[in-house]
Amino acid sequence: MAEERKVSRKTFVNWLLGTSLGATVAAALYPVFRYVLPPEVAEAPTNRVLAGKLSELPPNSGKIFRFGAKPGILVRTPAGEVRAFSGICTHLNCTVQYRSDFQHIWCACHNGHYDLQGKNIQGPPPRPLEAFKVDIVGDDIYVTRGA
Amino acid sequence: MKLLEKLWRALDERYDLQPLLAFAKEKSVPCHRHDWMYYFGGLTLFFFAVQVATGILLLLYYRPTAEAAFESVQFMMTRVPFGWLIRSIHSWSANLMIASAFVHMFTVFFSGAYVKPRELTWWTGAALLLLALGFGFSGYLLPWNELAFFATRVGTDMVSKVPFVGHWLLKVLRGGEDVTGATLTRFFGIHVAVLPMITTFLIVLHLAFIQRQGIHVPEGEKPVRTRPFFPNFVLREAMVWLVGLALLAALAAFFPWELGKKADPFAPAPAGIKPEWYFLFMFETLKLLPAKVAGIEGEILGLAAFTVGGLFWFLAPLWDKRRARGARNPWALAVGWVVLLYIASFTVLSYLGVFK
Amino acid sequence: MKWMPAASLFLLALPALAAPPSPAVGPPGKPAQDTCTECHQALDDPRLQHPATLAADDIHHRQGITCAGCHGGDPTAEDPQQAMDPKKGFVGKIPAQRIPEVCGSCHSDASFMLRYAPNIPTDQLAQYRTSKHGLGLAKGDTRVATCASCHGAHGVLPASDARSPVYPTRIVETCERCHGNKALMANYRISGQEVADYKQSVHYNALTVKNDLSAPTCNDCHGSHGATPPGVASVSNVCGNCHLTQREAFDLSPHKDAFAALEQPACEACHGNHKVLPPQDSWIGVGEGQVCGSCHSASDQGAQVAAALFGALDGTVKRLEAAHARVEQLEARGMLMDEAAVQLEEAHQALVLARNEVHTANRARVEAQTSQAQQALAKAEGLAKAAEEELRFRHNGLKISLAVILVAVVALALKIREIESRSQ
Numbered sequence: 001m002a003e004e005r006k007v008s009r010k011t012f013v014n015w016l017l018g019t020s021l022g023a024t025v026a027a028a029l030y031p032v033f034r035y036v037l038p039p040e041v042a043e044a045p046t047n048r049v050l051a052g053k054l055s056e057l058p059p060n061s062g063k064i065f066r067f068g069a070k071p072g073i074l075v076r077t078p079a080g081e082v083r084a085f086s087g088i089c090t091h092l093n094c095t096v097q098y099r100s101d102f103q104h105i106w107c108a109c110h111n112g113h114y115d116l117q118g119k120n121i122q123g124p125p126p127r128p129l130e131a132f133k134v135d136i137v138g139d140d141i142y143v144t145r146g147a
Numbered sequence: 148m149k150l151l152e153k154l155w156r157a158l159d160e161r162y163d164l165q166p167l168l169a170f171a172k173e174k175s176v177p178c179h180r181h182d183w184m185y186y187f188g189g190l191t192l193f194f195f196a197v198q199v200a201t202g203i204l205l206l207l208y209y210r211p212t213a214e215a216a217f218e219s220v221q222f223m224m225t226r227v228p229f230g231w232l233i234r235s236i237h238s239w240s241a242n243l244m245i246a247s248a249f250v251h252m253f254t255v256f257f258s259g260a261y262v263k264p265r266e267l268t269w270w271t272g273a274a275l276l277l278l279a280l281g282f283g284f285s286g287y288l289l290p291w292n293e294l295a296f297f298a299t300r301v302g303t304d305m306v307s308k309v310p311f312v313g314h315w316l317l318k319v320l321r322g323g324e325d326v327t328g329a330t331l332t333r334f335f336g337i338h339v340a341v342l343p344m345i346t347t348f349l350i351v352l353h354l355a356f357i358q359r360q361g362i363h364v365p366e367g368e369k370p371v372r373t374r375p376f377f378p379n380f381v382l383r384e385a386m387v388w389l390v391g392l393a394l395l396a397a398l399a400a401f402f403p404w405e406l407g408k409k410a411d412p413f414a415p416a417p418a419g420i421k422p423e424w425y426f427l428f429m430f431e432t433l434k435l436l437p438a439k440v441a442g443i444e445g446e447i448l449g450l451a452a453f454t455v456g457g458l459f460w461f462l463a464p465l466w467d468k469r470r471a472r473g474a475r476n477p478w479a480l481a482v483g484w485v486v487l488l489y490i491a492s493f494t495v496l497s498y499l500g501v502f503k
Numbered sequence: 504m505k506w507m508p509a510a511s512l513f514l515l516a517l518p519a520l521a522a523p524p525s526p527a528v529g530p531p532g533k534p535a536q537d538t539c540t541e542c543h544q545a546l547d548d549p550r551l552q553h554p555a556t557l558a559a560d561d562i563h564h565r566q567g568i569t570c571a572g573c574h575g576g577d578p579t580a581e582d583p584q585q586a587m588d589p590k591k592g593f594v595g596k597i598p599a600q601r602i603p604e605v606c607g608s609c610h611s612d613a614s615f616m617l618r619y620a621p622n623i624p625t626d627q628l629a630q631y632r633t634s635k636h637g638l639g640l641a642k643g644d645t646r647v648a649t650c651a652s653c654h655g656a657h658g659v660l661p662a663s664d665a666r667s668p669v670y671p672t673r674i675v676e677t678c679e680r681c682h683g684n685k686a687l688m689a690n691y692r693i694s695g696q697e698v699a700d701y702k703q704s705v706h707y708n709a710l711t712v713k714n715d716l717s718a719p720t721c722n723d724c725h726g727s728h729g730a731t732p733p734g735v736a737s738v739s740n741v742c743g744n745c746h747l748t749q750r751e752a753f754d755l756s757p758h759k760d761a762f763a764a765l766e767q768p769a770c771e772a773c774h775g776n777h778k779v780l781p782p783q784d785s786w787i788g789v790g791e792g793q794v795c796g797s798c799h800s801a802s803d804q805g806a807q808v809a810a811a812l813f814g815a816l817d818g819t820v821k822r823l824e825a826a827h828a829r830v831e832q833l834e835a836r837g838m839l840m841d842e843a844a845v846q847l848e849e850a851h852q853a854l855v856l857a858r859n860e861v862h863t864a865n866r867a868r869v870e871a872q873t874s875q876a877q878q879a880l881a882k883a884e885g886l887a888k889a890a891e892e893e894l895r896f897r898h899n900g901l902k903i904s905l906a907v908i909l910v911a912v913v914a915l916a917l918k919i920r921e922i923e924s925r926s927q
Contacts (some may be wrong), residue, residue, distance in 0.1 A: 013917045013918050014918075016910070016917065020914045021911050024392075024908055024911045031228075031229035032204065032233075034228040035229045039228065041226055066841075092855065095849075108856065109748075109852065109855045109859070111747045225838065225839030231897075382915055382918055382922070385915055386915045386919075389911055390908075390912060393905050400897055403836065405837070406837065
């Protein structure tokens with residue numbers, strides 16, 4: 001009887017050991033597995049983003065896109081050219097927008113106006129909007145900022 | 148089990164593994180009241196293995212340039228699933244590895260295991276400790292954050308104090324006159340290629356010596372029982388490793404490693420720059436020394452003192468003849484306590500802010 | 504007679520022998536050459552020498568207009584008697600009363616001025632005559648400003664030249680010469696405090712600290728040549744030139760007609776005229792140091808609206824600050840809070856628009872904006888909560904892993920005990 005208890009105890013211990021070690025290994029491997037699979041956004045989106053699609057940006061229209069947390073504005077001029085600028089108004093940091101009636105960029109907060117070169121032409125903004133580089137690959141519009 | 152037996156028999160047929168099995172069964176570890184210290188070498192090895200594994204994982208996302216390093220670590224911490232965990236484990240395991248290495252070194256010293264015939268084991272061990280510190284120093288810079296940038300600047304400045312070759316050494320280390328992206332790339336190469344290569348080689352040697360010579364028993368503990376290496380000691384070591392793993396996971400989750408701000412070489416050094424804890428005792432000692440002593444710059448004297456002291460410690464197998472004979476040596480013990488207390492107290496006092 | 508042709512030739516030549524009437528005004532673009540400058544530069548008396556030394560930089564002189572162009576006389580004559588001959592039109596020091604006419608004799612002549620620049624204004628004299636300065640001068644007051652008082656008489660530079668006393672950043676000092684003199688201003692029942700007040704304003708700060716040349720200085724509100732304080736009716740027009748959004752909002756408010764009926768200035772009533780300071784939410788109300796109390800009493804409807812407006816703004820501000828702190832803390836703990844930052848930005852923008860709407864004194868309009876802000880803040884708080892939950896999830900995940908490892912450790916211990924009891 002004592003022998004049987006010993007045997008079943010040994011089996012229990014073996015089972016416990018195997019299971020817990022297996023669980024530990026699984027608990028360690030699961031994060032590694034998830035880590036190795038590439039995340040949704042493959043790269044840190046610091047300096048280059050896919051801002052929009054050409055087919056979704058008709059002439060004389062604009063669109064706000066994001067560089068991380070910061071807004072940028074994508075503009076398609078009445079002539080059809082695509083330009084991109086920082087979307088942060090140089091007056092008090094509101095987000096600018098494109099006005100198709102003015103055919104240029106405007107800030108709702110204090111009526112600041114910027115021309116299609118990003119230059120501040122009317123109202124309180126003291127400085128132009130920083131211009132970004134635009135690359136068009138097929139239908140995709142890529143915007144790059146900084147150096 | 149049947150499958151394993153078949154596999155064993157197939158390999159044994161081809162490679163004659165029986166002598167290995169016999170050797171393994173014979174291996175034993177001494178038992179005595181201080182035998183807890185035998186686990187620390189393996190624990191250090193465990194933390195090193197964790198470093199290699201997490202280090203390789205980090206390599207999948209890290210970018211070693213001044214423009215992208217910080218952002219890539221930030222990306223890992225925020226957008227890669229469990230990236231925060233891998234990074235924090237890597238940072239904590241580095242510290243635990245060095246702590247474990249220090250404990251291992253002191254237990255070896257106090258038990259007199261460095262004497263003949265184990266001089267080379269001691270010396271390869273000393274080299275491994277220095278390599279571990281090198282790993283810590285080079286790895287610290289890699290996130291390219293404010294603290295790391297300035298700590299590296301101060302640390303590499305020390306190198307220039309070496310007489311004659313100091314400035315040349317500084318330039319080689321920094322990849323230029325100042326700490327720049329060139330330094331980062333260089334430290335990266337050292338951290339992921341040069342040091343791992345040398346360390347692996349020395350670990351193999353260190354372990355080979357131990358395998359060949361068996362484990363040392365401190366004087367005064369004979370006669371001694373032993374326990375088999377397989378499976379007793381291995382199971383116990385596994386327990387210690389699991390506790391180490393648990394500690395790592397807890398530290399990584401409850402005290403995640405911070406990233407701070409990106410390094411700006413033009414900004415003034417923030418207040419309270421200090422190196423990692425394992426360099427603190429040297430850092431505080433050098434700060435305490437007067438600017439000039441008998442016409443020689445205080446820092447040079449300090450570095451010379453550390454070099455001489457380190458050399459003295461390193462050469463213990465040569466000057467400790469008494470323990471080589473198997474006798475006790477209260478002087479050696481005294482030296483050990485002095486060094487231990489010096490390092491421990493200076494480290495703790497630095498954290499308590501006594502050295503202001 | 505045979506000597507007649509020769510004699511007539513001689514007679515004809517006589518005028519040529521006498522000093523011919525040379526032009527006081529030479530061709531444009533070529534610096535003037537006159538004996539006036541040559542002689543006066545050599546004089547000892549500083550009062551007489553100074554104008555001549557300034558001649559080289561003077562815009563008139565550089566464009567070919569000699570001293571005689573304003574002072575009369577003969578600019579080619581070597582002999583001072585001839586050069587400064589009243590018969591040749593020499594006037595000497597031009598009396599204050601006549602300065603505007605003298606300047607205006609060229610500057611109001613459009614076809615003349617077109618020789619120098621295509622779009623140069625020529626209405627300065629006409630405007631001046633409507634100004635307080637011009638009206639005063641017409642009544643015989645010679646203490647008022649004339650052209651020379653602001654532009655200088657000699658060494659005149661174009662207003663676009665940074666060294667000119669009428670360059671935007673220097674206009675305050677120029678006006679201050681008289682308008683900062685309290686004793687002088689007392690004669691006109693002007694306090695003389697205005698310039699000192701202006702120097703404390705946001706406009707002055709924008710001009711001198713931020714170097715924004717579009718910031719208003721004295722002439723932007725009062726006019727340069729037609730310098731007159733805006734009358735009550737025109738105050739909001741003046742401010743509204745730049746602050747269009749607020750002016751349009753004000754026009755929608757009950758204050759517009761009410762103020763006009765009471766002959767109260769619009770923007771000035773709350774914002775001041777010279778000492779315009781950054782507006783604070785805390786101004787809204789009828790209490791101590793709050794602007795609505797100048798007209799409204801604590802019990803009337805206006806006071807209630809003010810309280811509601813302040814409440815909407817202040818509540819949103821406090822919520823924004825709290826959300827911001829929470830998001831920052833999460834960022835410090837390693838969480839990605841980009842989306843939350845976007846929401847905070849939207850809330851901030853709605854708050855800016857809400858403050859514009861305050862000028863309508865319309866509760867619904869202000870609250871429309873603040874509720875937009877509150878919505879964005881709610882989203883930000885939701886994102887913060889999600890991040891906090893993720894952190895808690897990590898802690899929990901860890902605790903489970905720890906438990907698993909602990910079980911493994913226990914299992915190992917049991918195994919060791921079992922093995923070692925067997926061997927004993």
